[in-house]
Amino acid sequence: MIILHRLVRLVVVLLVVTFLSYALLNLLPGDPVTQILGMSATEESREQLRRELGLDQPLVVRYLDWLGGLLTGDFGESYITRMSVGAELAERLPVTLELLIAAEIVALGLAVPLGVAAARRAGRGLDQALTALSFALLSTPVFVLGVLLILIFAVTWNVLPATGWTSLSVDLGWNLTSVILPAVTLGCGQLAVYARLLRTDLIATLQEDYIVLARARGLSPRRIMWRHALRPSAISLITAIGLNMGALIGGTVIIETLFGLPGIGRLIVDSIFSRDYLTVQGGVVLISVGYVVVNFAVDVVYAAVDPRIRRA
């Protein structure tokens, strides 16, 4: 029943988001014909191409036409590259997906121990140092951080490639090396948010009566922290992971451009600039579905993490 409810919501979200993005994109001045033919084509040539691409049709007709295709799994064909949009997205999805997952691993892998350490020593030197680090990471734009990391790890130490992408299917080792710097750059901003959230919730949880009771029963601080305090304190963190997915996808645009990664973020931005409406639409559908699915997964994880939610 919950899944059905979510599916209905997903369809509504998709319809609203795709129509709005389609309409907004069409409101932008310029069209793909200028991008395809450039400066030197005549008015007649432009009109002919506009007809061929169906751009002379009203916006609603074009949208419904696209929607009809989508129902049969056809995302349409790019105006600019003339490749199937579905194929283009399928080619780029693994890059962005891997980048997002790696960034979350970096963020969570560092945020959890840092948040726990800060909560255990709240107000002391380590906590203050971590607070300062969090603010520094939050206030550093990703493109500055990216350039700095490239300077240190690629130019000075020469241990990681500065840019470029090797697919997982070609070489695992090179794939991992090419994702490290982009993932760290993208994950650092999230790391700061996650560590701060976890620290605050853990400090509150550690004041709870059941924790005092656990201490009185002689349980070790480590056991109390990892077995009894961390799980209920992770609710805000999990919520943030779901909500931040949108920001993270937005961040991939900059990261993919900076590091030369052939991902979906870069494809969508390039397509917006070239008025490649159908490619943008395909990307919007994919991101919308991804966002809804991630947040559905977050709801499921809530129940797994906190038995009180399960029982409610």
Place this chain on the structure above:
Amino acid sequence: MRRWKTAAALLVAATVMAACSGQRPVENPQASTARGATGPTQGGRLVYGLSADGNGFNPITDQFAVQSYSMTTPIIEPLVSVDAGGDWKPYLAESLTPNETYDEWTIKVRSGISFSDGTALTGEIVKSNLEAQKASPLTAAALAPVTAIELADPMTVRVQLRQPWVAFPYQLSAQIGMIVPPSSLADPKAASLKPVGTGPFIFKEYVPDNRMVVTRNPGYWRKGLPYLDEIEFRILPDSQTRAQTLESGGIDAMGTNRDEDVTKFGALKDAYTVHRAEGMSVAEYVFLLNTAAAPLDDVRVRRALAHALDRDTIIKTLRGGLNEPADGPWSKDSEWYVDGGYPGYDLAKATALVQEVEAAKGPIRFETISTPDPNTMQLVELCQDMWRKAGIEVSIRQADQADLINRALTGDFRATVWTSFSAADPDGEYNALHQAFSRPLGEISLNPTRLKDKELSDALDAGRITPDEAARKEAYATVQRRLRDQMPILFIDHLNTGSVIAKSKVRGIGEHTLPDGEKGRPLTGSPIPYHPFAQVWVTER
């Protein structure tokens, strides 16, 4: 369980470390064979950083920017090339011969050339290519003077023109003259993604927005070429990280137009070579002025704008002092350049002109378009400040490239930043400057300034039809004089920071010879130039 996790972690770490210590994987690496200690070396692989991806590689259907030429010309070759002196020379063509009146050109195709798919190059294929270009909405306007394309014999094509056109062969040195096999003509979509040609390299792999790999064509018709076994073009859109990738050894060479790259790598002479665009290859950074709309329909306002601009200060402030101020469409080291007559920086003259106009028509206010990138915005804001000092109020509207081009074509602008004028021959600017291509506001105008100047247009016609070199030079001198008098374009600077920067182990960039032995034009195109790759090689160092 813990042991399994540790082992997995170690495996991942070992894989990463192993990858960190080596080179990016190359499929089918081939052993290098030295041809001589001092001369070019056969073999090797070049990784070349480009600023953007191409929008497809079919010269008939896809608009080529410079990066498209970099990736496509190793595979697809043109009928004509340009030599170091700026003259056209046959390439796939053996000869191009005009009739006495220059309204018919006979193209004799070089024999013994095959496409990499095994098809022999013939006159029929050249004819089909030119017909496809003539029919393509992309290139039809450029070939408008062509009335008929005929096959004179199996290796000869005759092109009939409706008017004399002495510079016609230059058209065949770029996209229009690039010849593809019949299979590509039959399936243009496939040709967009997997180009096939007669060139020194064969298409191997293309991953959009990531890389294109081409490998040596063993059956290339120019014996002994190419030197390289493989080229990987890496798409790295961010100019700063592209330079960092060159520094870290991730790429061997790159195109750039950042003055800091030219300065920085130019100082490291032992490690890098910097090849800068020269002569007609250099584009000009300009403001296009809409001469069909007030207040810029008044030549006094256009001249006041020019007098108010201190181009030396702009170059010193924003170009690292590296560029030359521009006073016309062709740079000072071009054979077509003539000096004099441009309204230089003179704030008093600018103010006087403004006051004269304002006395009759009221305050001068207009909007200029700028792309939103910070470098362009800095320049436009600096100009805005200079114009304000002369009493002209200019507001700035940001528009992305698609919007900007659309506005320029339809006349929905007063002034806009622009980069242009890098054609090999002045005739390449014919459509953009001639009054015949000026249309009323709201209609598509290939002449975006919409200036209707008979003297200028007559000079462009003379340059197109007269074969006499001195007369052509005089015609284009008139073009420059009329542009400086009528000022439909505000010239800022020659963009001669357009460069190719390579590690010193990369040799032969811009040092190629053409099939008949002439030295070829070193670098072509703007804002980042391209060059042939057949005679590029890498040394051990």
